[in-house]
Amino acid sequence: xxxxxxxxxxxxxxxxxxxxxxxxxxxxxxxxxxxxxxxxxxxxxxxxxxxxxxxxxxxxxxxxxxxxxxxxxxxxxxxxxxxxxxxxxxxxxxxxxxxxxxxxxxxxxxxxxxxxxxxxxxxxxxxxxxxxxxxxxxxxxxxxxxxxxxxxxxxxxxxxxxxxxxxxxxxxxxxxxxxxxxxxxxxxxxxxxxxxxxxxxxxxxxxxxxxxxxxxxxxxxxxxxxxxxxxxxxxxxxxxxxxxxxxxxxxxxxxxxxxxxxxxxxxxxxxxxxxxxxxxxxxxxxxxxxxxxxxxxxxxxxxxxxxxxxxxxxxxxxxxxxxxxxxxxxxxxxxxxxxxxxxxxxxxxxxxxxxxxxxxxxxxxxxxxx
Amino acid sequence: xxxxxxxxxxxxxxxxxxxxxxxxxxxxxxxxxxxxxxxxxxxxxxxxxxxxxxxxxxxxxxxxxxxxxxxxxxxxxxxxxxxxxxxxxxxxxxxxxxxxxxxxxxxxxxxxxxxxxxxxxxxxxxxxxxxxxxxxxxxxxxxxxxxxxxxxxxxxxxxxxxxxxxxxxxxxxxxxxxxxxxxxxxxxxxxxxxxxxxxxxxxxxxxxxxxxxxxxxxxxxxxxxxxxxxxxxxxxxxxxxxxxxxxxxxxxxxxxxxxxxxxxxxxxxxxxxxxxxxxxxxxxxxxxxxxxxxxxxxxxxxxxxxxxxxxxxxxxxxxxxxxxxxxxxxxxxxxxxxxxxxxxxxxxxxxxxxxxxxxxxxxxxxxxxx
Numbered sequence: 013x014x015x016x017x018x019x020x021x022x023x024x025x026x027x028x029x030x031x032x033x034x035x036x037x038x039x040x041x042x043x044x045x046x047x048x049x050x051x052x053x054x055x056x057x058x059x060x061x062x063x064x065x066x067x068x069x070x071x072x073x074x075x076x077x078x079x080x081x082x083x084x085x086x087x088x089x090x091x092x093x094x095x096x097x098x099x100x101x102x103x104x105x106x107x108x109x110x111x112x113x114x115x116x117x118x119x120x121x122x123x124x125x126x127x128x129x130x131x132x133x134x135x136x137x138x139x140x141x142x143x144x145x146x147x148x149x150x151x152x153x154x155x156x157x158x159x160x161x162x163x164x165x166x167x168x169x170x171x172x173x174x175x176x177x178x179x180x181x182x183x184x185x186x187x188x189x190x191x192x193x194x195x196x197x198x199x200x201x202x203x204x205x206x207x208x209x210x211x212x213x214x215x216x217x218x219x220x221x222x223x224x225x226x227x228x229x230x231x232x233x234x235x236x237x238x239x240x241x242x243x244x245x246x247x248x249x250x251x252x253x254x255x256x257x258x259x260x261x262x263x264x265x266x267x268x269x270x271x272x273x274x275x276x277x278x279x280x281x282x283x284x285x286x287x288x289x290x291x292x293x294x295x296x297x298x299x300x301x302x303x304x305x306x307x308x309x310x311x312x313x314x315x316x317x318x319x320x321x322x323x324x325x326x327x328x329x330x331x332x333x334x335x336x337x338x339x340x341x342x343x344x345x346x347x348x349x350x351x352x353x354x355x356x357x358x359x360x361x362x363x364x365x366x367x368x369x370x371x372x373x374x375x376x377x378x379x380x381x382x
Numbered sequence: 383x384x385x386x387x388x389x390x391x392x393x394x395x396x397x398x399x400x401x402x403x404x405x406x407x408x409x410x411x412x413x414x415x416x417x418x419x420x421x422x423x424x425x426x427x428x429x430x431x432x433x434x435x436x437x438x439x440x441x442x443x444x445x446x447x448x449x450x451x452x453x454x455x456x457x458x459x460x461x462x463x464x465x466x467x468x469x470x471x472x473x474x475x476x477x478x479x480x481x482x483x484x485x486x487x488x489x490x491x492x493x494x495x496x497x498x499x500x501x502x503x504x505x506x507x508x509x510x511x512x513x514x515x516x517x518x519x520x521x522x523x524x525x526x527x528x529x530x531x532x533x534x535x536x537x538x539x540x541x542x543x544x545x546x547x548x549x550x551x552x553x554x555x556x557x558x559x560x561x562x563x564x565x566x567x568x569x570x571x572x573x574x575x576x577x578x579x580x581x582x583x584x585x586x587x588x589x590x591x592x593x594x595x596x597x598x599x600x601x602x603x604x605x606x607x608x609x610x611x612x613x614x615x616x617x618x619x620x621x622x623x624x625x626x627x628x629x630x631x632x633x634x635x636x637x638x639x640x641x642x643x644x645x646x647x648x649x650x651x652x653x654x655x656x657x658x659x660x661x662x663x664x665x666x667x668x669x670x671x672x673x674x675x676x677x678x679x680x681x682x683x684x685x686x687x688x689x690x691x692x693x694x695x696x697x698x699x700x701x702x703x704x705x706x707x708x709x710x711x712x713x714x715x716x717x718x719x720x721x722x723x724x725x726x727x728x729x730x731x732x733x734x735x736x737x738x739x740x741x742x743x744x745x746x747x748x749x750x751x752x
Binding site: 180182184195196197198199200201204206207208209210211212213214215216217221232234236237238239240241242243244245246247248249250253255256258260286320321322344 | 550552554565566567568569570571574576577578579580581582583584585586587591602604606607608609610611612613614615616617618619620623625626628630656690691692714
């Protein structure tokens with residue numbers, strides 16, 4: 013097959029469509045990664061690196077600060093929602109929100125900003141939409157931590173072109189309930205483990221999650237049963253039941269504090285943590301972040317808010333880089349059949365990032381005024 | 383393969399071992415049914431009938447009353463617990479309790495009682511240990527109701543050689559809970575269906591089942607969650623949860639009353655009955671039953687008690703025949719790896735049934751005195 017050619021000098025929406033129309037479901041990103049790598053290698057102001065299907069391109073201009081602008085190349089499975097279509101200023105199709113419009117913004121800027129005010133590391137990574145252990149960004153952090161070092165990071169995940177700082181942490185735990193099996197015709201000879209889940213679920217139903225302010229942003233927490241399974245047959249008193257809970261916790265809490273809180277809500281129960289990832293503080297007190305926020309707000313007119321879902325900003329945060337989310341598309345439409353992104357938001361993100369990285373007032377109009 | 387030969391003039395324990403050592407897991411009863419049919423056809427005082435793998439043998443002596451003595455030929459799967467072994471007066475192995483020792487008692491008496499005081503219909507049926515819709519007894523009731531007509535029935539299911547009257551009914555229902563799915567990072571946008579199960583399970587945990595006296599016997603009820611399933615992924619607020627409940631109810635309640643009771647315990651919930659079977663009254667006020675009870679008690683020295691689990695006595699009850707359970711083996715050992723039956727109980731059941739059907743004092747000694 014002939015190599016795919018991406019024209020990084022094209023209009024950003026045209027490029028976003030080309031990226032979406034070249035499917036790259038998690039695990040199948042090689043073709044797109046090849047095209048991205050080849051297109052970036054045309055630009056001598058960039059050093060281009062590759063690890064698996066992750067492509068990194070960076071400037072070496074000797075600037076005082078280095079910023080990382082990152083996005084992932086993979087999408088969740090296509091469900092008949094490709095090729096893209098453009099209707100009334102809205103781009104429809106898989107990947108338009110999560111997150112190839114953001115990748116298009118990155119690529120246009122990577123190719124055209126030969127003289128940015130900060131050194132920039134552009135990261136295009138694989139395997140974001142699957143188990144966190146497969147993450148291309150995580151792999152690069154392990155293999156080549158120097159490739160993603162810097163002073164500040166922007167993750168182009170969809171935020172509807174708003175600035176979302178930090179992210180909540182996430183912890184999953186199993187509440188394991190045990191009983192004694194018996195024939196259900198003689199239930200008094202057993203102990204019903206499913207009945208024991210009644211108290212656990214009632215506590216979770218009554219739980220009122222906190223809104224936690226961290227560095228001026230409000231993070232909404234949540235503690236929920238996400239799975240419950242118990243029983244083996246309709247004539248047997250169940251001897252086991254497992255309630256899986258997911259706690260989304262503010263970035264002001266550590267994983268250890270989050271675990272302690274779950275145990276406090278479910279005292280005396282056998283709680284086994286299955287996985288956990290800390291959140292990320294907004295980092296908006298960093299001067300580069302404030303500069304970025306100002307550039308974004310000049311275009312979008314909105315205020316920074318908290319990112320509720322866990323994102324890879326937490327990986328940057330763990331590396332010591334303050335990190336924010338900023339990209340086109342409504343995150344609530346990510347992964348949906350009707351995934352779609354307003355073209356306005358793509359232009360707004362492009363303008364805001366260009367304004368920040370060139371130090372010039374964005375040439376775009378405030379969002380919603382065009 | 384040469385036909386298997388069963389010697390019905392053998393000692394009842396020897397015959398029980400032969401029956402067990404000829405495996406007949408549900409669906410695979412033909413070989414045993416063939417052997418039973420052939421052995422019974424050797425006895426001219428019996429009319430022998432066959433439907434599928436059910437064999438019926440009956441006398442036609444013009445007695446005033448006809449009694450049915452029934453047992454099933456199938457077992458649950460063998461789990462390395464065959465061939466049988468006899469140790470210290472205990473017969474070990476699959477089928478020894480449920481219920482080939484009982485079948486051996488039936489076969490010995492069918493062959494030897496040429497002049498019983500009641501006409502007797504001996505029933506040996508297939509597919510008892512599987513879905514009730516497959517029951518060989520149910521099939522015969524549908525195809526040839528006259529084959530199983532009579533005035534009183536004894537089902538040789540294990541009762542540890544005690545007389546157990548009637549049986550509880552059973553009803554299964556699904557309690558269907560619904561919510562609204564959402565990403566668990568934004569749980570406030572959803573409604574958690576698993577949390578809604580908390581109240582259902584708490585009500586079931588707090589439920590105190592009744593002991594219900596019916597015709598002098600006490601039936602213990604039970605209402606339990608036997609299965610619970612909810613949720614699809616660990617990052618999604620569940621939009622559905624199903625709690626399956628099993629209500630074991632006294633034979634004094636109809637199925638409709640049982641259903642109404644479940645709805646009363648779980649008011650306002652979406653309760654869908656999945657299957658239900660009425661119980662059976664003890665029927666011990668019937669003169670033939672009283673005569674039988676006297677014969678049994680002379681041997682075992684015990685008192686009649688209630689059968690808690692649903693058994694095929696309910697099918698006879700539905701046909702208008704009072705029916706009781708009476709057979710060797712502890713029902714709590716049925717289906718277990720360690721299934722085993724005291725030889726004493728096999729002899730006691732043989733003696734009691736022989737005494738009743740011959741009208742003579744049983745020649746056996748009271749159980750436990752030998």
